[in-house]
Amino acid sequence: MAAALGGSLTLAPRVASSPPGNLAPANLVGKAGAGSRIEARVSKVALAMAAGSPVEEAVHASVSGIIHFSLAPRLSQATGGETLPELLTEYMVDMKCEGCVKSVRGKLEPLEGVKAVTVDLSNQVVRVLGTAPVKAISAALEETGRSARLIGQGSLEDFGVSAAVVEFKGPEIHGVVRFAQVSMELARIEATFTGLTPGAHGWSINTYGDLTRGAASTGAIFNPQQQDTEVHKNIFFFLLDSFGNLSQPLGDLGAVVADETGRADFAGTKTGLRVTDLIGRALAIYATADKSVHGIAAAVIARSAGVGENYKKLCSCDGTIIWES
Known part of the structure; x- marks a missing residue:
């Protein structure tokens, strides 16, 4: 969902009220952080199955408009x-x-x-x-x-800590990643890696800056916006195909692609990312685009000098x- 930069989705009924068991489609109406509007249709039965609740509960939730969840900030x-x-x-x-x-x-x-x-x-x-x-x-x-x-x-x-840097110093992988705060809700990211194998490599901001066991000790991918309830998580996963990767953690940076020489460059932005929250955490890079196994290299994110x-x-x-x- 290219337009979704952050915001909320609300499950709204197509009619003012619905009797229990009504299988009519509901509207999912969302407002993206950039002010754009998105809309899709999904059956209430499917939502009930996704949330693990009876159909009546899902219908009631849709009528009362109490199901809200955030869109994952997007890397561009x-x-x-x-x-x-x-x-x-x-x-x-x-x-x-x-x-x-x-x-x-x-x-x-x-x-x-x-x-x-x-x-x-x-x-x-x-x-x-x-x-x-x-x-x-x-x-x-x-x-x-x-x-x-x-x-x-x-x-x-003035955004306080406005810049951060990560340095990979080998022995195999070298690189520099720079974060700069553009606004309170947007960070600019520039990266260069060398020494990678040709192809796609996942990279992410991980929770801890502990490098005692390399990337294996840096914890899970940084995700301060983790949902409070399993219902919300289940709805996220169900809507994955319709709305894009809504459950992607904030620290998931996708993948960079190395050329035949092992060099990979990236220049882009990430919504919702605040540099001040990254200092002391780690940035990990993975052997492939798959982040289900520990990364092959990691480095600590350090404060970098701002202007002047x-x-x-x-x-x-x-x-x-x-x-x-």
Whole structure:
């Protein structure tokens, strides 16, 4: 269900009242978080079977409108004509003169998705506002031949902890995953992995940052919106085919696909994800798209610098620039 970004579904009857045993279809009417509306029909008998309750109870529930459940927040990958949400990204760049500034601007400003570039030569800081992914910005800066390092990322608004990073350091799998808060209900995710086998690999945010046994000790997939009752869970599973994966945990990030060299890249968004809730948890990657077995690698999610939080320092001994990350 592409439109469903979060919200609730309400079971509503087609008539004001229904006698016990009425098998007429009911309407499932939902409002997605983005303000769109979805609707489907399912028989009350099927709902009763899904919930494990008598038909009369399901009919009564539909008449009184007491069955409510949330739609799973959705992961969206930016592909084709889609773009990432706008963010401010800061780099420390080795610049010594106005000629350096001109060179940097010349590479960054033509990039698709770049809205504005500001350069602070005295602090050697370059700020890029727009939807361009980190991968594209970093590649453009590399073309200038100057040393550059990402030092901060976040929204122009203050969301507290606005960024987080995960680093996979091998021995087989290497990678970096970045989370940035775009709004209170939306996070931007960018990831690059190497060392994977070609094909699809599931990845997820897991509950614990315990790496004593690798991914096996990171717990279940992070799911703060787990349902309170088994009835709700059963209805979720029954409606899976009609409405998409409604029961998907918030921390389930789907799968990334590695090419023949073992590299996988991702750039997209996740609704309902709040960076402040992720710090200290783990991100796991799996051997295949199947997440029913433990992952093959995991790393802890750490707080990352937001905008304006990570400027250079000078070594008191010899004046050498210390690059902070």
